[in-house]
Amino acid sequence: MNFRFCHNNFNVLDLEKSIAFYEKALGLKEVKRKTADDGSFILVYLSDGETYHTLELTWLRDWDRPYNLGDNEFHLALEVEDFDKAYELHKEMGCICFENKEMGIYFINDPDNYWIEILPANMK
Structure with missing residues (x-):
């Protein structure tokens, strides 16, 4: 059996x-x-256009409060070719929530406070 990542x-x-x-x-x-037939949820899949892995965003009609992310120790990670340009964009957007300059990475947070790690493409 071969399992492959599909989405988060x-x-x-x-x-x-x-x-x-x-x-x-x-x-x-x-x-x-x-979209659910009764309108109770919508699933939207986002792609980077290069890999098969997608990010599924789930909206629930009856959910009316922020999601409890606990200690928020989980995250999604993306690499980028032009790390400095990405950093400037995210700084301008005001979404950088943590930097680890020693490791050469930083994190942004989305509107629901999920953390996304940004790392340079050459870090693999």
């Missing part, structure tokens, strides 16, 4: 705000959407 999921309060954030901050684009 983040539940979000404001779907359109989250989609706009991920497009501006990370260049992710919507590639698929599923």
Whole structure:
């Protein structure tokens, strides 16, 4: 058996705000959407356009409070070719929430406070 990554999921309060954030901050684009027949949920899949892995954003109609992310010790990670340009964009957006200059990485947080690690492409 061969298992392959498919997607990660983040539940979000404001779907359109989250989609706009991920497009501006990370260049992710919507590639698929599923809306429940009764309107109780919407799933939106975002892609980097290069890999098969997607980020699934889930909006629940009846959810009315921020998600409890606990200690927020989990995160999504993306690499970028132009690390300095990405850093400047994220600084301008005001979404950098943690920097580890010694490791050469930083984290941004999305509108629901999920953390996304940004690392230079040559760190592998």
